[in-house]
Amino acid sequence: MIEKPSLPDFDADDVVESAVVSRLAGNWNKRATVKKSEPDLDDLFDTSKHDYPEALIPFADHDVYRTLSDTTRAKLRAWGWIAFNKNVMDVEQHVVHPGFALLAQDAFDIGMGDVLAVAVTQAMVDEQYHTLMHLNASALTRRKRGWALSERCLPLSGTVRRRHATQASAVDSNDAALNSLAFMTVAEISITSYLNLIEDNELIQPVNRATVALHNRDEYCHASIADEMAAIVFESLNSGDRRVFLDGLADGMDAFSSTDFSTWSAILQQEGVVGGDCMLQEVETDGSRKQLVQDYGGIRSLCRKLDVEDEIGIDWS
Amino acid sequence: MIEKPSLPDFDADDVVESAVVSRLAGNWNKRATVKKSEPDLDDLFDTSKHDYPEALIPFADHDVYRTLSDTTRAKLRAWGWIAFNKNVMDVEQHVVHPGFALLAQDAFDIGMGDVLAVAVTQAMVDEQYHTLMHLNASALTRRKRGWALSERCLPLSGTVRRRHATQASAVDSNDAALNSLAFMTVAEISITSYLNLIEDNELIQPVNRATVALHNRDEYCHASIADEMAAIVFESLNSGDRRVFLDGLADGMDAFSSTDFSTWSAILQQEGVVGGDCMLQEVETDGSRKQLVQDYGGIRSLCRKLDVEDEIGIDWS
Numbered sequence: 308m309i310e311k312p313s314l315p316d317f318d319a320d321d322v323v324e325s326a327v328v329s330r331l332a333g334n335w336n337k338r339a340t341v342k343k344s345e346p347d348l349d350d351l352f353d354t355s356k357h358d359y360p361e362a363l364i365p366f367a368d369h370d371v372y373r374t375l376s377d378t379t380r381a382k383l384r385a386w387g388w389i390a391f392n393k394n395v396m397d398v399e400q401h402v403v404h405p406g407f408a409l410l411a412q413d414a415f416d417i418g419m420g421d422v423l424a425v426a427v428t429q430a431m432v433d434e435q436y437h438t439l440m441h442l443n444a445s446a447l448t449r450r451k452r453g454w455a456l457s458e459r460c461l462p463l464s465g466t467v468r469r470r471h472a473t474q475a476s477a478v479d480s481n482d483a484a485l486n487s488l489a490f491m492t493v494a495e496i497s498i499t500s501y502l503n504l505i506e507d508n509e510l511i512q513p514v515n516r517a518t519v520a521l522h523n524r525d526e527y528c529h530a531s532i533a534d535e536m537a538a539i540v541f542e543s544l545n546s547g548d549r550r551v552f553l554d555g556l557a558d559g560m561d562a563f564s565s566t567d568f569s570t571w572s573a574i575l576q577q578e579g580v581v582g583g584d585c586m587l588q589e590v591e592t593d594g595s596r597k598q599l600v601q602d603y604g605g606i607r608s609l610c611r612k613l614d615v616e617d618e619i620g621i622d623w624s
Numbered sequence: 625m626i627e628k629p630s631l632p633d634f635d636a637d638d639v640v641e642s643a644v645v646s647r648l649a650g651n652w653n654k655r656a657t658v659k660k661s662e663p664d665l666d667d668l669f670d671t672s673k674h675d676y677p678e679a680l681i682p683f684a685d686h687d688v689y690r691t692l693s694d695t696t697r698a699k700l701r702a703w704g705w706i707a708f709n710k711n712v713m714d715v716e717q718h719v720v721h722p723g724f725a726l727l728a729q730d731a732f733d734i735g736m737g738d739v740l741a742v743a744v745t746q747a748m749v750d751e752q753y754h755t756l757m758h759l760n761a762s763a764l765t766r767r768k769r770g771w772a773l774s775e776r777c778l779p780l781s782g783t784v785r786r787r788h789a790t791q792a793s794a795v796d797s798n799d800a801a802l803n804s805l806a807f808m809t810v811a812e813i814s815i816t817s818y819l820n821l822i823e824d825n826e827l828i829q830p831v832n833r834a835t836v837a838l839h840n841r842d843e844y845c846h847a848s849i850a851d852e853m854a855a856i857v858f859e860s861l862n863s864g865d866r867r868v869f870l871d872g873l874a875d876g877m878d879a880f881s882s883t884d885f886s887t888w889s890a891i892l893q894q895e896g897v898v899g900g901d902c903m904l905q906e907v908e909t910d911g912s913r914k915q916l917v918q919d920y921g922g923i924r925s926l927c928r929k930l931d932v933e934d935e936i937g938i939d940w941s
Contacts, residue, residue, distance in 0.1 A: 336662040341749065345653040400725065408717065413776060421763035428756045432658065435752040439745045446738035459730060 322420030325535050331528050332426035338528065339429065340521045341436035348447045351514040358448055358512050359387030363504055365571065371586040379578065382456075385448055386574045388515055389456045391505070392441040394570075395522075397464035398494055399438045401471075406491020407431045409484050415540045423539075426532055433525045444518045460577050465567030466494075473558060482551050488540060489555025493563055493606060495533035499526050500602035501563075534609050541613050553619045556610070560603055560621065566591070639737030642852050648845050649743040655845065656746065657838045658753035665764045668831040675765055675829050676704030680821055682888065688903040696895065699773075702765055703891045705832055706773045708822070709758040711887075712839075714781035715811055716755045718788075723808020724748045726801050732857045740856075743849055750842045761835045777894050782884030783811075790875060799868050805857060806872025810880055810923060812850035816843050817919035818880075851926050858930050870936045873927070877920055877938065883908070 336342055361367040364387055372380065410427045413419045449456050462468075470490050477483035505511065505519040541549060568587050575583030607623050610616045616623070653659055678684040681704055689697065727744045730736045766773050779785075787807050794800035822828065822836040858866060885904050892900030924940050927933045933940070 341658055344659075421766065425756070425759060425763060428759050432749065432752045432756055435749045439742070439749055442742060442745050446742060449738065
């Protein structure tokens, strides 16, 4: 997995590089979404389409929701999209950015060569651009619909709150860094499945589908980079640090797939939906509802590569 | 200064926008360096040129330096460029990014509209890209010269260390945020003069001049955005918070113009230059040497606009 760079280097024997990451670093200029022209979002907006799939609204089949006016339901769907974007932006800023920043500084002292450092720094540019893309998408929804829908009314992403709690309880800065790397790894390797929730469905707003599709294209490359970097760091760790990293992966997977209704609660309150809290409580306790879980196949593959698939304490089934 | 957006908006009376920032947000796609094709750095590298101007090496006239071999002096000039890049990257990551992140979250509760939020988030993409540009420039120097020159041997930028100390001693998170905004404002409004130190001089490496010129073009726009945002936040503050912000500006200017020889000390030690520490001590105590100060004309203009030019306790002369 760890290979020498394809180009001769001044100290090719001493620095850690990776052929996979080297290839991705070399074609960033051509493949990264940030390097493309900005799409004309206004042209793509279709007022007749849904801003967010009802399949992702946990109370879409509940009577309280079904009997709301068409306008209120449309507004709640628009809120669903705003909240989806806020979740992506929160994760980019507070999970992915700090995790990549640690790698860029070689905080784990892997003796990283320039090609890995460049690839990680390119990914950080992409991530900052994804935040901009999702902010633009929310701003367009607000402008085209004429509704305020300010994400500042919404709580910080539940995943980010979980990460903050884990960081605060870490025994030292070394454990905190390993946990930060683990959360970033989970985010980068499984975000594509979260983005895929906005299906390529004719009913859904074309701008929103385009935003997610463009973001996702970058993330397939980031998943490769994150997977490779996690493996390189893992191989350099002692057994105690490996345990901390694996516990962080398990914690991260749990955090990313936990149901967090605090955002919907804030939205329903904002819109003054009568019976909203009761509806959320009923949906939350209704075991029949299918959970929207993340796809952790990528993390499982990573664990298999590291030969720790059974050590991590996760029921993969 | 605070104007309505040029486009009609759903709640144009309620949100804070700015015509200057709105124009910059609208043409980011066309003007930002990150949106351009990557230059072919290898083609621009000229081995016969100096990697860094001797005029910026504080001990360039000292006998210890003058009597070193040509190779060692060339290597120290290359180190000067690596250290310059590291300083830029440290400031981007640890001063500018956190300051803009606070604005993007509307941490100062100015009731920011989407156009301001988009402009700030665009600037954050630019800043992350500048980190990549300067990393690429250092990596190229290492590769072309065949010298390791790892910036990981160098201490964190003195300005960043000062900011960390000020953050740690802030009485609460509100004061810390105001101080963070102040340091970012100083960085963004005065960085162009730091970049201009790499003059457009035929003796200097064309890649390095190009890197600085491209970076600088973005920063002239960022200076306008930072200036406007600082003014908008300042007008919304109470008198106690205004004082904290102005003290932060003064502290930031002092930090950015302080001489920090710890980086040169690390470099001379790394290269085993005999008498290096004595040389640095002599240069440090030699009052005749011209200080390389930042140009704070932009900050002075901002203070004049805020009508606090005399309140800030700075001798502008």
